[in-house]
Amino acid sequence: MSLLDGVRHRLYVLWRGEAYAREMERETRFHLDLERLSLSGTGAGEASLELAARRTFGNVTYYREETRSMTPLLWLDRVRQDLRYAARGLARAPGFTATVVLTLALGVGLNAAVFSLLDRVFVRPPAGVAAPRELRRLYMESANTAYGDSHIFPNFNYPFFRGVADAFGSVETTAYTVPDSVRPVGGGPLIRRSYVSANYFRLLGVRPTVGRVFGSEEARIETPAFVLVIGERLWRDGFGADPNIIGRHVKTGLLDFTIIGVVPDPFAGLEISAANAWAPLSAFSDGRLSSDGPPWYLGFGNYLRVIARLPNGSNEAELTAKGTAGLRAVQAPKGYASPENSKVWLGSVIAARGPAKKDSESSISLRLGAVAIIVLLIACANVANLLSMRANRRRREIAVRQALGVSRWRLYEQVIAESLLLALIGGAAAVLLGGWGGALIRNLLFPSINWAGGTFDARAVGFVAGASILAGILVGTAPAFTGSRIDIISSLRAGSLEGAYRRSTLGSILLVTQTALSVILLVGAALFVRSLAKVEGIDLGFDTPSLLFANVGVTPSQRFGAEAQPAFERAADALRRVPGVQATTLSNVPPMGGFAGTRLFRPNGDSIISADRDFPSYVSVSTNYFTTVGLRLQQGRSFTDADRKGSQPVMIVNARMAGALWPDQPAVGQCLILWKVGEPCVQVIGVVEDAHRMKIIEEPTKQFYLPLTQRPAFASPALIIRADPRRIALVVAEARRQMKLAIPEAQIIQVRTVNELIERELHPWRLGAQLFTMFGVLALVVAAIGIYSVVAYGVSRRTHEMGIRVALGARVANVIGLVVSQGMVIVGVGMAIGVAGALILGRFVASLLYGVTARDPVSLAGAIAVLTLCAVAACLVPAWRAARVDPVEALRAE
């Protein structure tokens, strides 16, 4: 088979390249020897014979190279050659190279960072878990939510969990709490501890490397078992990989835990926030201080997250129905309102994907992804523009190369090689930037999440590589398209050193795209910034910047309550003398820190508790509470020392409650019965302005206030301090010291500002504003570079024309006007498209906004104004250059 002969020959050359080179040498030698022999009759000398033979043969090296160039490996050589050529070209244009690499690195690096974030939150199942596909997260839908926006949530209380778990039958479920952070008494590693069911590790398929995990010993919820399983990393980093770790004690608060086992990395629980230690559910407590009432596992505190392992082929619908029936069966006898509306849902084990309303951080992650892709598109458009202008500038060079016989495909290859090289350098820069940016985004913007695992993994690097190669090809094809289709003759003949000027349509399209995308991002930024401003501007009622509070954390065995009050009063008195402290007071909960509830009746016995969210709640306060926190009394009087235990019970209601209960008559002088009919009627002595209860964004609620003397705090009271905002840090330290002096037995003393409490709620808004502003500015800068380079390129092409205009008497203003207006026409088209896009895309962010609509005219106008300013500035620089063209120079340059 002669076809095979060819293949065999190529393979031979490929395989035995060295030997074949020697063969060719022998062959040439043989040839030259014979030639010399045939010439030897002429009687010339040896040396001249050899020369003559070589002359007949031709250039030996040239022919050998030509032969060698046919070897099948040639393409590798060609790639190397292309890359070397591209590298030389890029090195000659460092400014261009730097701009492109930086633009790509920003675009791609940002994408990598965001991708690793999305990957972590939405894609990757919890690490170290066996067969995560079989796992489902359980959600509870309930109509009886007193407050909060969500009606489907991932939290269960113990009785409901048991009801569902029993109904699931053979399908096993396990429950755990979201990890808390504690430090052992006497110092030690930070422990992020989750309380879990006894079957937790077995169900997840996590086996201990040392010791044991929980078993039937820890299964009884009624019998607290203070044992601890720790993660491998905690064992290594926190306990120095102690081989005798089993049996070591870890004391947190008043509880003494014994370590019984170590589980291997990378298991860190099932939440995004990592756990490194696990205790049995029986050791859990809800932080209650008094022993009144039933234990937590009989109460309605929704502390538990629930996971089920479904064997293959399970019928999820049937299981959901069973669980729902189980849930309702538990709810009904407990007097739970409308259990017929309750339902159990199954969702992915990945928390962010669940059927529950997405929490704001994961919804921000999703939009972040969209924004990152927009930035990548802008970056690509910009780079394509730069490359295509570069190709245009090199028309003459390309025409010469084409005239010298370089094939069109080869030119195409070289243009692509250049873009790929740029993309690879950009990709490398992006990996650095992405690793750094990812860590930045996670630590700076999502501080509340303790990330399990690294910040930048192999998948993100793969994504970067893929994205940069794709970007390279995208970016390479555009200029290759214009670059390799060059009319040789006209380019060479055009006379002007740079070839004929033709306005680049592609460049204009790319510029329009960039401008449009920038407008979208800028509008987004403006919307978020304005939302943040609106949220920050909400009047909470309290003077939040001046307020801080102190309270003590205690463990179940510590009995605290009404008897703690004198100690708090001592601390309050001492603090009042500290410089910077303006006032102190006590209440049962800190401002924005919660509320208490009770049943309410009118004097005639009518219940006025309502099932809707606006149920009346109360705060117990001491006499100077209102002046301290900054709430104005609207009618009546405040509490005085005369309102003691045993005197006439009194209350102060807020404006909303007064208006709702007694719309037609003054509230002062009315009376209400608390807790149960038969109790003495509590007299309303004043009306105070409305204040927010727990959240920045909440509807006004009915609230009333009782004197602490008549209604002591259920748990430890809070010491509220009004301080000079400039001296907060000092006051915090002093408050901590005074609390320690007043209550020496307190294990945990917490001193926080009220702003810290609300910061958590402000965070998503701040995050949105920061991210969108960051990306908006980034897009603006990239777009400005794009506008500048397109206009500057146009001007450099038209030096000749500008020279003629100036020679004919055009003034500076005329030339500048011409250049700027031509640039702005393109920008204007882009802005129009961008505004349309922003209006269309607005609804995707509408749910994240507050106080502004997605079509907010102020935001739109602001974005357009900022972009117009930048675009005019970007046009002015080259326009100025054009206006200063020396007509003589320009015309002579021919």
Next chain:
Amino acid sequence: MSSSAATDPRADLQPGTLDMLILRTLTLGSLHGYAIAQHIGRLSDGVLRVEQGSLYPALERLLNKGWVTARWGESPTKRQARYYTITRSGRKQLDEKVSSYDRVAGAIARVMGRA
């Protein structure tokens, strides 16, 4: 002008033409490179003189295409030489080239009024 082909040692020879000449030469039997060069030079009476070295890239091309094969053998002077042999697909190729060459040459001759 008219004599340039004869006097210029690098007379313009299209690569395809050289291939055709080599294949034609090899129909005589297995030959080494020097013999092929001599044969082409002798037959064309010096008109088609090419640099002998250009033969080898052409032979390599033919080897890659599978139209000729090469193996080392002993020359009459007892030296090792590389002998080229035309293959079956090489012969087929030659036939096609010759017929298309005939067509073109005939056409040119007719245009020049010599047919």
